[in-house]
Amino acid sequence: MFLKIAWLNIWRNKRRTLITTASVFFAVLLAILMRSVTSGVYENMIHNTVSYSSGYIQIHQKGYWDGQAIDNYFEENEKLNQLLLNNREVTHIMPRMETFAMASYADKTKGVLILGIDPDKEKRVNKLNEKIVKGAYLETINDNAVLMSQGLASKFNISTNDTVVLLGQGYHASSAAGKFRVKGIVKLGSPELNNNTVYMPIQQAQFLHGAENRLTAISIMLHKSSNIDKLKSTLQNQIDPNKYEIMTWKEMMPEMDQFIEADSTGHFIIIGVLYFIISFGLFGTLLMMTFERNHEFGILIAIGMKKKFLAFILLLESLMISLIGCLAGVIGGVLVVKWFTKNPIYLSGDLRTFYENYGIEPIIYFSGNKNIFIFQTLIVLTLSVIIALYPGLKLMRLKPIEAINS
Amino acid sequence: MIGFAYLVILFLINMQLAAQQQQDLMAKDIVKKSDDNMRGKSSQADITIKIIRPMWHREMTMKAWSKGADYSMILVKSPAKEKGIVFLKRKKEVWNWIPSIERNIKLPPSMMSQSWMGTDFTNDDLVKEASAVDDYTHKLLGKESIKGKECYKIEMIPKPSAAIVWEKVIVWIDTLDFLELKAEFYDEDGELVNVMNCDVVKLLGGRKVTSKIEMIPTDKKGYSTIIIYNDIVFDKEINDNFFTARTMKQLK
Numbered sequence: 225m226f227l228k229i230a231w232l233n234i235w236r237n238k239r240r241t242l243i244t245t246a247s248v249f250f251a252v253l254l255a256i257l258m259r260s261v262t263s264g265v266y267e268n269m270i271h272n273t274v275s276y277s278s279g280y281i282q283i284h285q286k287g288y289w290d291g292q293a294i295d296n297y298f299e300e301n302e303k304l305n306q307l308l309l310n311n312r313e314v315t316h317i318m319p320r321m322e323t324f325a326m327a328s329y330a331d332k333t334k335g336v337l338i339l340g341i342d343p344d345k346e347k348r349v350n351k352l353n354e355k356i357v358k359g360a361y362l363e364t365i366n367d368n369a370v371l372m373s374q375g376l377a378s379k380f381n382i383s384t385n386d387t388v389v390l391l392g393q394g395y396h397a398s399s400a401a402g403k404f405r406v407k408g409i410v411k412l413g414s415p416e417l418n419n420n421t422v423y424m425p426i427q428q429a430q431f432l433h434g435a436e437n438r439l440t441a442i443s444i445m446l447h448k449s450s451n452i453d454k455l456k457s458t459l460q461n462q463i464d465p466n467k468y469e470i471m472t473w474k475e476m477m478p479e480m481d482q483f484i485e486a487d488s489t490g491h492f493i494i495i496g497v498l499y500f501i502i503s504f505g506l507f508g509t510l511l512m513m514t515f516e517r518n519h520e521f522g523i524l525i526a527i528g529m530k531k532k533f534l535a536f537i538l539l540l541e542s543l544m545i546s547l548i549g550c551l552a553g554v555i556g557g558v559l560v561v562k563w564f565t566k567n568p569i570y571l572s573g574d575l576r577t578f579y580e581n582y583g584i585e586p587i588i589y590f591s592g593n594k595n596i597f598i599f600q601t602l603i604v605l606t607l608s609v610i611i612a613l614y615p616g617l618k619l620m621r622l623k624p625i626e627a628i629n630s
Numbered sequence: 631m632i633g634f635a636y637l638v639i640l641f642l643i644n645m646q647l648a649a650q651q652q653q654d655l656m657a658k659d660i661v662k663k664s665d666d667n668m669r670g671k672s673s674q675a676d677i678t679i680k681i682i683r684p685m686w687h688r689e690m691t692m693k694a695w696s697k698g699a700d701y702s703m704i705l706v707k708s709p710a711k712e713k714g715i716v717f718l719k720r721k722k723e724v725w726n727w728i729p730s731i732e733r734n735i736k737l738p739p740s741m742m743s744q745s746w747m748g749t750d751f752t753n754d755d756l757v758k759e760a761s762a763v764d765d766y767t768h769k770l771l772g773k774e775s776i777k778g779k780e781c782y783k784i785e786m787i788p789k790p791s792a793a794i795v796w797e798k799v800i801v802w803i804d805t806l807d808f809l810e811l812k813a814e815f816y817d818e819d820g821e822l823v824n825v826m827n828c829d830v831v832k833l834l835g836g837r838k839v840t841s842k843i844e845m846i847p848t849d850k851k852g853y854s855t856i857i858i859y860n861d862i863v864f865d866k867e868i869n870d871n872f873f874t875a876r877t878m879k880q881l882k
Contacts (some may be wrong), residue, residue: 295685328733389731396686397748399712401730434711 226533230540240516241545244509248549248608249556251502255600256557257590258498262491264591266484267448270473272584275350276417278476279318279443280452281459283308286469288440289476294323294395297438298468307462308444313455316349316445318342321429321438325392325400327422329380336376336420338390340429340440343367349445352410352423359384359408366427369407375419377409384408390422395435402432413582449593499607507611510542514615521619522627535616542612549608550601557597564590657768657784661801663808665762668839670864672697677859681749684852690747699761701873705881706747716878717756724753727878734875743795750824750845750855754795765792766799773805776812777829780805796823807831807838822848835862 234241274280285298300319308317321340326333343362346352353361357374372382382388387403394400404424412418430436446455452472460470474481514521524534569588571579579586673696681688690709696702706715714729724737742754766786774783781802788794797820802812809831815824824847828840843857871877 295683389733391728391731391733391735393748394711396683396688397681398688398709399715399728399747401728403731 226537226540230537230544233537234541234544240513244506244513244542244545245549245552247502247505247509248546248604249552251506251607252550252553252601252604253556253560254498255495255502255604256553256597257560258491258495259596259600260557260561260590260592261588262488263593263596264589266488267591267593268587268589269584270480270484271448272350272413273477273480274443274473275445276412276414278441278473280446280450281444281456281470281472282441282476283444283459283463284441284469284471286465286467289469289471294393294433294435297321297395297435297440300437300439304442304463304468308442308459311455311459313446313450314444315447316345318345318349318443318445319426319439320441320443321426321433321435322440323392323400323429323433325390325422327376327380328389328391329382329386332380334376334379334420336390336422337417338392338422338424338429340424340426342426346423355410355412356408357411359406361408362423362425365425367407367425368405368428369425370404370428371408371410371423372406373418373421373423374409374411375415376421377406379419382406388422390432392433394433395438398434400433404428413580413584415581449591499603502604503607503611506608507614510611510615514538514618518622518627518630521622522624522630525622525624526628531620531622535619538615538619539609539612542615543609546605546608546612550605553604554597554601557600561590561592564588565592657770657782658763660770660782660803660808661766661768661784661786662763664801664803664810667808667837668810669696669699670835670837672866672868673835673862673864674866674868675859675862677857679747679749680856680858682852682854682856688748695868695872697868697870697873701868701870703873703878703881704756712747714882716881718873718875718878720873725875725878727875729879734878739793742793750847750853751857752795755845762786765789765794771800774802776802776804779811781811809838809840811840824848832859834859835864837862837864 270280283304285296288296288298305317308314319342321338323338323340325336325338327336328334341352341362342365343352344365347361352371356371359371362369362371370388372380372388377383380388384406386406388406389403390401392400410423412421424432426439430438446452452474456470456472463470521534525531568590570576571586571588576586673694675694677692677694679690679692681690690712691707692704693707694702694704700719700721702719704717706712714727716727718725718727724742726735726737727733728735737753743752745751746753746756766788769785769787771783771785774781781804784801784803786799786801788796788798795817796815797818798816800814800816801810803810809828811828813826814822815826817823824845827844827846828842829844830840830842831838832841834841839859839862841859844854845857846854
C-alpha cells in the first residue's frame with residue numbers, strides 16, 4: 225500500500241519528479257562517463273604497451289624470471305598452446321625468444337636486445353608491420369633477415385639491405401654468431417625499445433642460439449577489460465606448476481602499475497568532487513520538494529496520519545525517483561559508451577604526436593567494463609538514499625499547525 | 631760474553647735468511663720445471679673439453695698449438711656449429727676468429743677474466759697470458775701428499791705489475807715428475823674460488839703429463855669443466871709465421 229501511495233505521489237507533480245529524476249540521471253551518466261574514459265585511457269595504454277613487450281600474461285620456464293639466462297628457456301609445446309587458446313579470455317598467444325647480444329656494423333658495436341618473433345602473429349596483435357618506416361616487414365618464421373629499430377639503425381648509420389653482425393651467448397654455453405640482412409627499419413613507441421631492438425624471425429633466432437624449438441616466453445593477449453588476476457589463477461591450475469611459471473604484466477612491469485595507481489589517485493579526487501556536486505544538486509531538489517509539500521504534510525498529520533508512515537512514504541518516493549534516474553543513467557551511459565567504442569575520438573595536433581611518440585594509439589577509448597556501471601550506479605544510489613533521509617527527519621520534527629498556516 | 635751471544639744471534643738470523651732465500655729460489659725452480667714440462671719448446675695437442683652443469687653436459691674437441699710462452703693457437707673442431715672458431719695468442723694480444731661472421735675480434739684485457747667458450751676456465755687460463763714463473767713470487771709451504779704422491783705445496787702471490795685477478799694461488803707439484811697435481815685459486819677477499827685437479831698421468835709425446843685437468847668453481851654446485859689431452863706432440867718445429875691472423879682464417 226505504501227508503495228502504491230508513493231508511486232501515485234511522485235506522479236502527482238510530473239514536472240517536479242522529472243527534474244529530480246533528471247538530476248539523478250545526469251549524476252549517474254557523468255560518473256559513468258568519467259570513470260569509463262579514465263579507465264579506458266589506462267586500458268588502452270596498457271594494451272598498447274604490453275602488446276609490444278610482455279603481453280598481459282606471460283608463461284616462462286619455472287625459475288626464468290629470477291635467473292634470466294638463456295639456459296632457462298623452455299621447449300615449445302603444442303598442448304600448452306592449445307590449452308591457452310581454448311580459454312575464452314585469450315585473444316592471441318605470441319611465442320617469443322629474447323636474448324641480448326652484441327651487434328656490429330662497420331666500425332661500431334652496440335649491445336642490443338634480440339626479439340625472436342612470429343612475424344604473422346605479431347602483425348595481428350600489435351600491427352608491427354605498420355611501424356615499418358623503411359624496407360619491408362618479415363614474412364615467415366624462418367625469413368633470413370632482421371628488422372632493426374629506428375634509433376639503433378640511425379646510431380649504426382645502417383640502411384636496409386645492409387648486413388649486421390650479431391654475436392652473443394647461445395644455449396648451453398654454445399656461441400651465437402651470425403650475419404643478417406636488415407630487411408626493414410621499424411619505429412617503435414617506447415624510446416628504450418626504439419634504441420636497442422632487433423626483431424628476428426623466431427626460427428632464425430632459435431637456430432642462431434642453438435636453441436631449436438625453445439622459447440623465452442609465451443605472451444598472452446586478452447580482451448582489454450579482462451580480469452587478469454582471475455585468469456592467472458585459472459591458468460595456474462591448468463598448467464604444470466613444476467615446469468612453468470606464470471606472471472602478469474603488473475608483476476613484470478611494476479613501474480607501469482605504480483604509475484597508473486599514482487595517476488588514478490588524482491582522478492579519484494576529481495571524481496570525489498563530482499560526487500559532492502551531485503549530492504548537493506540532489507539535496508537541493510529534494511529539499512524544495514519537501515518545502516513545497518509542507519502544507520500538505522501538515523494537513524495529513526492533522527487528520528491523523530502517523531509521522532513515521534509519512535516519512536517512510538517520502539523515503540520510498542525518493543528511492544523510486546533515484547532508481548528511475550539511475551536506470552535511465554545506466555541506459556544512457558551504455559549507449560554513449562557503445563557509441564564511442566564504435567566511433568572512438570581521434571586525437572589531433574600536439575596531443576596526437578605526444579601519444580604516438582610513446583607508441584600509444586592517439587584515440588580516446590571508452591572502457592566497457594561492466595564493473596564501472598555497477599559501481600558508479602551503486603555510489604549514486606547510496607548517495608541519494610542518504611540524502612533522502614533528511615526530508616524524513618525534517619518531517620518527524622514538523623509542527624502541523626505551523627505547517628498548515630505556512 | 632754479551633758480544634759473543636750477539637754474534638751468534640746475528641749469525642743465526644743470517645743463516646735463517648739465507649735458507650729462506652734458498653727455499654724461495656727452489657720454489658720458483660719447481661714451478662718453472664713443472665711449467666716447462668707441460669709446455670715444452672713447442673707443442674701440438676688434441677683436446678676434448680667437457681662442460682658439466684647440473685642440468686646438461688656439453689663436449690667440444692679442439693686442436694691447440696703453442697710455441698714457448700708467447701704464441702699459442704686453438705682451433706675448435708666440433709660441435710659443428712662452432713667448428714672453425716680460432717683463438718690466437720701473440721705475446722700480450724688475444725684474437726678470436728669467428729668464421730660464421732667472418733670477423734677477427736681482439737679480446738680486450740677486460741675480457742681476460744671472463745668465461746672462455748662457456749667453460750669454467752677464463753680466457754686468461756686458456757692463453758696463459760700471465761706466466762706462472764715470472765708474474766708470481768713463490769714460497770714453499772712444505773710437502774703434502776696428494777693421491778699417494780708426495781708433492782711440494784707452493785704458494786704463488788702475483789706481482790703487483792701482473793694483470794692477475796687472484797690474490798694467491800696454491801699449487802701442489804709432484805716431487806718425482808714435477809707435475810702440477812692440484813691448484814687452488816683465491817680471490818681478493820681470500821676466498822677459495824676455483825680448485826683445479828690434474829689427474830691421469832700418461833706418456834704423451836714422450837713426456838709424462840697429466841692428461842685430465844678438472845676445474846671446479848667452489849661456489850657453484852655441480853659445475854665443472856674437464857680438459858682431456860688425447861694426444862700431444864712436443865718440440866716439433868713451428869714457424870713463428872704460423873701464429874698470425876692469416877693462418878687463423880685458413881685453419882681446418
